[in-house]
Amino acid sequence: MTEPSLKASVPSAKAAVAEPTAVxxxxxxxPMYRMMFLIRRVEESLLELAESxxxxxxMHTAIGHEAAAVGMAAALRKEDYLTCTYRGHHHSLARGMDPKRAICEVLGKAPGFAKGKGGSMHFVDPSLGLMGANGIVGAQVPHAAGMAxxxxxxxxxxxxxxxxxxxxxxxxxxxxTFNMAQKWKLPVIFYCENNRYSEMTPISRTSSVSDLYLFVRAYGMESMQIDGNDVEVVYDAITKAAARARAGEGPTFIEGITYRLAGHMAGDLETYRTPEEIEMQRAxxxxxxxxxxxxxRGVSEEELNKIRAEVEEEVQEAVDYALEAPWPDIAEAYTDVYKV
Amino acid sequence: MRKTTFIQAINEALREEMRRDERVFLIGEDIGYYGGLFRVTRNLLEEFGERRVIDTPISEQGFMGMAIGAAMVGLRPVVELMYMDFYLVCADQIFNQAAKMHYMTGGLLHVPMVIRGQQGGGKRYGSQHSSCVESTFAQFPGIKVVAPATPYDAKGLLISAIRDDNPVLFLEHKMLYFTRGDLPDEGVEYTVPIGKADVKREGKDLTIATFSYTLLQALEAAEELKAEHGIDVEVVDLRSVTPLDMETVYTSVAKTGRLLAVHESQANAGIGAEIVARIYEEAPYLLAAPARRLGMAPASIPVSKVLEEELLPWKNDIKATVLSMLK
Known part of the structure; x- marks a missing residue:
């Protein structure tokens, strides 16, 4: 057994999008800073609630993954469809989900968007184009291709x-799905948030392929590896992929290198990595x-402090609201089985 | 009225619904250029084009998942599984995704799609191409299951399934494909409601509740029991497995006092077990004798003609069971 060898820095982007062109x-x-901080604080608050x-x-938090979601929300239109994994709080919040309803849902409370039936792993709101986070790894990917x-x-x-x-x-x-999406030139973007751990196992221990964006090259799909922790790089890559998709040029695969700063899920013992590794990644x-x-760029620390203070207040309010919110009516256990 | 085959009835239902509703599209293996392994989708590519009749690679998980995604945003896919046994290849998409989507999103999403294809034994296809699958699907709330036995019911139920806002499993039996029956003229619109059974033969001595191909076997058995033993069997065609129309069964048993549930799939933990359990829970006072079920013995389906015939719970087994119940 060997220790996971993680690079000290984010690997350099190898393909098309090395530097952001649309700065x-x-x-x-x-506002992207505000949203990133909001996601961070919602996730941290949820971890505290889980611990208590x-x-x-x-519950799987996306602390460290925020750039993917915030860059995406800025690059796409509200009517564009989105599906994601159970690590999906950040995408939903970035697309405009009310933190109050999000936290209620995680707690299983009545004002949750799904009346507490879906919880943390099934964030959804079709009015925001959020067509479902999924509890089964990979299952949401053909759904997005089907929407395309x-x-x-x-x-x-x-x-x-x-x-x-x-x-x-x-x-x-x-x-x-990759094969069909490319064959049929579907307008879909595949975004891989590569945090380098498949749940608790480093992918280096299980994968035959080290650069994931290379997988889809066999299908002839446009693909690239980017710095997924730079929101401008993410924005730029998704903007270009979206333009290709709308022009009928087919799918794009984006591998955004990132790092999960919290555990795989609340309560993860994190025996697979060292505190030093996490500390190193904070940079x-x-x-x-x-x-x-x-x-x-000349923005003052004071201005950023002001934004953060506003967000702190909003998140605290949302947590308080959710803790006080009512449980769903027990009759809801029997509804929504079939659409009538 | 005219006589058509079961295959023709399904083909007409697909064509008429595709003409009526541009949200309906077909997706599956060999359904377009080839017209379907059993020719069920023949000539539809010519009329509706490649946008709406989509030939896929052999990727059941992928195209089932894509159909679900398309349904979630308002289209009405009809997915063909070439053999119903292949549902196991894409089981996550059917059961964890399609069946649960409406519930786990608190009603925000729904999946209006049809999964159709043929199942069953009798043609010596062996263990992985002959299963009858309805009981597994019945374990998953959120999905409806229909299994017609006549061309009339097949066309009417398929139209209802396509118009339904939920995932519907539409089961065709390979032994039914070339059977013929009355059908209203093409273009004369009618539907058969999901969840409504139909008495296909009236009788006074015993009720057989069944569906799909064993309905035809039960009807033949009933004729022979009448001719040979003077026994008058009533045959209820359930037509739908989910929801199950127990009211029609109870109405029949109120007359006959005896109930035998029959299906080709495994007797163990099958729909027959469910039907028998329900009558004991809900209306035991209707029974003059113990209710029974008849299904397949715990074995996979073999290829050899004599072994397959031994296992399939068809006419002779039905007759023997009825006689033992009336001793």
């Missing part, structure tokens, strides 16, 4: 994006980097 303005980046025993089941197929059948301008982790790359359904995490980027 965002400071005015565009400030208020959340049952499995629907858009193509209807002749619509919509596209679909699906998020999954490095662990999903080894599910057969992924490769079935590359997306929120700290955007913070520094904004300071470098």
């Amino acid at each position: 965002l303005s400071t005015e565009q980046l400030l 025993g208020k959340i049952g089941g499995a 197929l629907a858009a193509k059948i209807r002749g619509e301008d919509r596209i679909a994006i699906t998020f999954f982790g490095d662990g999903a790359m080894y599910q057969g359904v992924m490769h079935e 590359y995490e997306p929120l700290a980097r955007l913070h520094q980027k904004l300071l470098d």
